[in-house]
Amino acid sequence: MSTNSFGEYGGQYVPEALMPAIEELTDAYERYVRENEAGFIDEFRQRIRDFGGRPTPLERAEQLSQRYGTDVYLKREDLLHGGAHKLNNALGQVLLAKYMGKDRIIAETGAGQHGTATAMAAAHLDMPCEIYMGKTDIGRQRPNVFRMRTNGAEVNAVTTGRGTLKEAISETMRDWARTVENTHYVIGSVVGPHPFPSMVRDFHALISEEARDQTREQVGRLPDAVLACAGGGSNTMGTFHHFLEDDVDLYAVEAGGSSLSVDEAAGVAPNSASLSTGEEGVLHGSRTKVLQDSHGQIMESHSVSAGLDYAGVGPELAHLVDEGRVQAVNVDDVAALEAFHRLSQLEGVIPALETAHAFGYLEQEQDTLGDLVLVNVSGRGDKDLETVLEETRERDLSIAPDMEIFREVAGGSL
Amino acid sequence: MSLSEAFSREPAFVPYLAAGDPSFEASLAYVEALARGGADAIELGLPFSEPIAEGPTIQEAIVRSLEAGMTPERFFEFVEALDVEVPLVCMTYYNLVYQYGDGDGPRPFVQRAAAAGIAGFVIPDLPAEEAGPLRRACDEFGLDLVFIVAPTTRGERLERMQEYVSGYVYVQARLGTTGARDEVSDHTEESLARIADWEVPKAVGFGIKTGDHAQRIVSAGADGIIVGSALVDIVAQGHAADEDTATVADRLEAKARELKEGALTGARAVQ
Numbered sequence: 001m002s003t004n005s006f007g008e009y010g011g012q013y014v015p016e017a018l019m020p021a022i023e024e025l026t027d028a029y030e031r032y033v034r035e036n037e038a039g040f041i042d043e044f045r046q047r048i049r050d051f052g053g054r055p056t057p058l059e060r061a062e063q064l065s066q067r068y069g070t071d072v073y074l075k076r077e078d079l080l081h082g083g084a085h086k087l088n089n090a091l092g093q094v095l096l097a098k099y100m101g102k103d104r105i106i107a108e109t110g111a112g113q114h115g116t117a118t119a120m121a122a123a124h125l126d127m128p129c130e131i132y133m134g135k136t137d138i139g140r141q142r143p144n145v146f147r148m149r150t151n152g153a154e155v156n157a158v159t160t161g162r163g164t165l166k167e168a169i170s171e172t173m174r175d176w177a178r179t180v181e182n183t184h185y186v187i188g189s190v191v192g193p194h195p196f197p198s199m200v201r202d203f204h205a206l207i208s209e210e211a212r213d214q215t216r217e218q219v220g221r222l223p224d225a226v227l228a229c230a231g232g233g234s235n236t237m238g239t240f241h242h243f244l245e246d247d248v249d250l251y252a253v254e255a256g257g258s259s260l261s262v263d264e265a266a267g268v269a270p271n272s273a274s275l276s277t278g279e280e281g282v283l284h285g286s287r288t289k290v291l292q293d294s295h296g297q298i299m300e301s302h303s304v305s306a307g308l309d310y311a312g313v314g315p316e317l318a319h320l321v322d323e324g325r326v327q328a329v330n331v332d333d334v335a336a337l338e339a340f341h342r343l344s345q346l347e348g349v350i351p352a353l354e355t356a357h358a359f360g361y362l363e364q365e366q367d368t369l370g371d372l373v374l375v376n377v378s379g380r381g382d383k384d385l386e387t388v389l390e391e392t393r394e395r396d397l398s399i400a401p402d403m404e405i406f407r408e409v410a411g412g413s414l
Numbered sequence: 415m416s417l418s419e420a421f422s423r424e425p426a427f428v429p430y431l432a433a434g435d436p437s438f439e440a441s442l443a444y445v446e447a448l449a450r451g452g453a454d455a456i457e458l459g460l461p462f463s464e465p466i467a468e469g470p471t472i473q474e475a476i477v478r479s480l481e482a483g484m485t486p487e488r489f490f491e492f493v494e495a496l497d498v499e500v501p502l503v504c505m506t507y508y509n510l511v512y513q514y515g516d517g518d519g520p521r522p523f524v525q526r527a528a529a530a531g532i533a534g535f536v537i538p539d540l541p542a543e544e545a546g547p548l549r550r551a552c553d554e555f556g557l558d559l560v561f562i563v564a565p566t567t568r569g570e571r572l573e574r575m576q577e578y579v580s581g582y583v584y585v586q587a588r589l590g591t592t593g594a595r596d597e598v599s600d601h602t603e604e605s606l607a608r609i610a611d612w613e614v615p616k617a618v619g620f621g622i623k624t625g626d627h628a629q630r631i632v633s634a635g636a637d638g639i640i641v642g643s644a645l646v647d648i649v650a651q652g653h654a655a656d657e658d659t660a661t662v663a664d665r666l667e668a669k670a671r672e673l674k675e676g677a678l679t680g681a682r683a684v685q
Contacts, residue, residue: 013508013539015467017564017589019571160473166464173466178590180566267463282509282539283464295485296513297463 004194007322009315012193014285018173021180022193028100029195033092033202040099044092044203051124052081052091054206058214058374063346068366068373073223074349075211075376077235084352084379085204085235086117090186092203094121097184104179105129107186108172110137110165110231111306111354112144113379114188119153129153132172134163137306143383162300165310169284189232190314193285197314204238211374212242224370225249228378229357230328231272231308233317235378240326249327249370252317253361255303255354256330264293272301274313275321275328288315304333304391305353305384335360337392340381341399352379353388417455417501417533417558417581421615425677426454426582426638427628428617429645429670430505432475433458433492434484436653440662441479442495444649447663449498451670455582456498457536457640460489460506467538469593471643474650486514486523490530501533503560503581508540511548524551534558534581542574549578562586563609565601572608579614584640587620587631593643606635625676632680639677645669 004010004026012022032040048054056076064072077085094105105127109115115131122129131148135157138145148155161167169187176185190197190204208226215223228239230252240250257271269291271277278289283298291299291311301311320326331339339359344350351359355378362375381388392400420426429448434441448456461476461484468476484492493502504527508520515522527535534557540548542561552559558581563572565588575583587602602618609616618631619640628639648669652662 011544012541013544014541015538015564016541016562016571016575017566017586019541019543019564020566020568023571160477161463170464170466174469174591177467180589282507282512284466285539290509292509292513294513295487296510297480298509 006316006319008280009286009288009318010194010197011287012285013282013287014173014193015177017177018180021176024100026195028096029199032096032099033199038099040096044095047095048088048091048206052087053079055210056080058211058218061347067346068362070366070369071219071372072362073215073219073372073374074347075207075239075374077207078349078351078355078377078380082117082120083382084113084117085207085238086113086188087121088206088238089188089200089203089234090114090117090121091124093184093186094118094125094127097127097186098125100184102182102184103127104183105186106132106172106175106183108132108165108168108188110134110168110309112137112141112148112383113307115153115155116144116147118186119148119151122153123151130156132156132158132168132175134158134165134168136163137165137168140387141306141383166298173284189234190237190316191232191284191286191288191312197286197316200234201237201241201316204234205241207235207238207376208240208242211239215374219372221372222246222248223372223374225251226374227251227253227358227362228376229253229308229354230275230313230317231255231310231354232312233314235376236317237314239376244325250325251327251329251361252321253358254328254330255305255308255336255357256332257303258333260330262291262299267293267297267299268302269299269311270302271330272303272308272310273330274311275318276330278313283312286315289313289318304336304387305357307352307354308357329361331357331360331364333391334395334397335364337388337395338397338399339363340388341392341397349377350381351377352381353384355379356381415499415501417503418615420455420501421582421637425632425636425681426615426617427452427670427674427677428455428457428638428640429453430457430459430640430642431645431649432461432472432479433489434461434479434482435475435646435649436478437482438488438492440659442492443659443663444666445496446498447667448645448670449500451667452674453500453670454638455501455503455533457503457505457642458493460486460504460510462507462510465507467591469591469643471646471650472592475646478653486510490526493530493532502531503534503536504532505536508537511537519551520548521551521554524548524555524557528555528557532557534560536560536562536584538562542571542578545578560584563605565589565605568608576612582615582617582638583609583612585609585616585618585636587618587622592620602631602636603634625672628673628676629680629683632677633683635684639673641673
C-alpha cells in the first residue's frame with residue numbers, strides 16, 4: 001500500500017490540472033516538513049512559539065475534577081494566538097508556501113476559524129491571501145469576517161448550494177485549478193488529497209507532543225482517556241497523534257446535531273457525525289467516510305456548531321476508527337450547549353461550541369473514562385456567544401444565565 | 415460506432431449537456447437536436463452534488479437536473495430513451511460510479527452503463543493514479559476511458575495516462591474550470607505537441623464558444639472539439655425565458671451546425 005493511503009482511505013481524487021501541484025506539494029512536504037530541509041521545521045517551531053504563543057498550558061480543571069471524581073486536565077489550545085488550534089496548520093502551510101516560492105494564498109473557511117488563522121499567518125509572513133466562505137457562514141460568523149478583513153485578507157462569498165463549508169472547499173479547489181502555478185491552497189483540516197491529511201496532522205501534532213510530556217511531568221503518568229471534538233478532524237488528529245502507540249483510550253466526539261437520522265428526500269443529515277453514521281465514499285480529493293444518500297450524492301450536514309458542520313472527515317481518522325484504535329462517539333446540540341455553559345461557569349473557560357461537544361461527552365460518560373482524563377480545548381467561544389444565546393433561549397435550558405440585564409437597561413428585547 | 419471511429423473521417427464535434435437539464439423530456443429533445451446538428455459523439459453529464467471541476471454555467475445545469483430528480487438509475491433510463499446513432503460518453507464524478515450497486519467498486523456501474531449503451535467515461539476527479547479499478551471494469555465490458563490532459567500535465571504523468579486512455583484524449587485548453595470564454599487559450603498548440611505521438615484522437619475542450627474558435631482549434635491540429643458551457647448557456651436561457659422545448663432545440667441544432675462547420679473549415683485550412 002502506498003504512503004498516500006490509510007488502509008482503504010485517502011488517495012488523490014482531484015482534477016488532472018491539480019495533480020502537478022499536488023506532486024510538487026508532496027515533494028515539498030517530504031523535504032521541508034518530514035526532513036527539515038533548509039531548517040524549515042526549526043523556523044516553524046520558532047515562529048509558532050514567538051508569534052503563536054506555544055507551548056500552550058496543560059491545566060487541571062479543579063471544579064470538573066471534583067464534579068466527576070476523576071482528574072480532568074485541559075489542553076489549552078484556546079490560548080494559542082487567534083483563539084484556536086487552527087494557527088498551527090495555517091502558519092505551517094503559509095510558511096511552506098513561502099519555501100515553495102508561491103506568492104499567493106487561498107483558503108476555505110466554515111466557521112471562520114481557519115480563515116482567520118490563515119489571514120493572520122499570511123499577514124505575519126507578508127503573503128496576499130483570499131478566503132472563500134459560504135454566504136450562510138458569512139451571515140452567522142460576522143466577527144470572523146471582520147477579523148479576516150482587518151488582517152488584510154480578501155473574503156469571497158460562495159453562493160452555491162447551502163453556502164457552508166462544503167461549497168467553500170469546492171470553490172477554493174476551482175480557484176486553485178485556475179491559479180495553481182503561483183498559488184498555494186491552505187486546506188483547513190486533515191481532509192483533501194494526499195499529502196494534506198498527513199501534513200495538516202503533522203502541524204497539529206504539536207498539541208499531543210506537548211500534552212504527552214506535560215501530563216507526564218505534571219501528573220507523573222499518561223492519561224487513561226483523551227477526548228477531542230471531531231468535524232473534519234484536525235484538532236482530533238493533532239491531539240491523538242503522539243498517544244497512538246500508548247495504552248490510552250482515544251475518543252473522537254462528533255456533532256450528533258438534532259438527530260442521527262437522515263432525510264434522504266431533502267438531502268439533509270441533521271448532524272455531522274460522518275465517523276459514526278457515514279459510509280465510505282470519495283469527497284474533496286480523498287476516499288473517506290461521508291454523509292451521502294443512497295445514490296452517492298453528498299448530504300447537507302447540520303450542527304449548531306459551524307466548525308463541525310461538514311459531510312466528510314479525515315481519512316486517517318476514519319481508518320483509526322475502523323481499526324478500533326479510536327472510538328467515534330457523539331453528543332447532540334443540547335448536550336453541547338449545556339457543556340458550553342458548564343465549562344464557562346465552573347472553570348472560567350468559555351469554549352468554542354465545537355470544543356463543547358467533547359465536554360458534553362465527558363459529562364455523559366464520566367464514570368467510564370478512567371481516573372485521568374485529558375480534554376483538548378480546541379478553541380475559545382467568543383465567536384459563538386450570539387449563536388449560543390439564541391440557541392439556548394430557543395431550548396429554554398435551565399443551566400444558562402438569563403440576559404434580563406439588557407431588557408432592564410434598554411427596555412426592549414435582546 | 416465506437417468512439418475512435420467517431421473521429422476517423424473528419425474533425426469531430428463533441429457537445430456536452432447535463433442529462434435531465436432542465437427536465438428529462440426536454441433534455442432528450444436537446445440531445446437529439448445536437449445529433450441532428452452534426453455531433454459525432456456526445457458527452458452526457460450525470461450530475462454530482464460536488465462538481466469541483468465545473469465552472470458556474472455547468473454547476474447551475476447540475477443543480478437544475480438534480481432538482482428535476484436525476485439519479486444514476488434515471489440517467490441510464492435517459493440513455494436508453496435517446497434516439498441517436500452517435501456514441502455517448504458519460505461524464506460524472508467518481509463517488510457516483512463507486513457507490514452504484516452492491517459495494518463491488520466501479521464494476522456494477524460500468525456493467526449497467528454498458529447495458530444502457532454508453533460507449534465510455536470521463537471522470538474529472540479520477541487521475542490515472544486512482545483509475546486502475548475503473549480501467550479494468552471498462553476493459554471487461556468493452557468501454558472506453560477518456561482522460562483529461564491539462565496544460566500542467568507533463569513527463570511521467572503523461573506516460574501513465576497514455577497507458578490508461580482509450581477512445582479519445584480530452585485536451586484541456588486552459589487552466590481552471592469549465593466555461594465559455596471569448597478568447598481561446600494559447601496553451602492548445604503546446605498541449606497538442608506534447609501528445610503528438612499518441613494514437614488516440616485528440617479532442618480539445620474548455621472555453622470553445624463559436625465556430626471561429628472551433629476552426630482555430632482544429633487548424634492547430636486537434637482531431638475534434640468539445641463544447642459544453644456555450645450549449646448549456648442556450649439551455650439555461652431557454653429555461654429562464656420559459657421558452658418551449660422545440661424553440662430551444664432548434665437553437666441548439668443551429669449552434670451545433672455552426673461549431674461543426676467551424677471544425678470542418680479548420681480542417682480544410684490544415685490541408
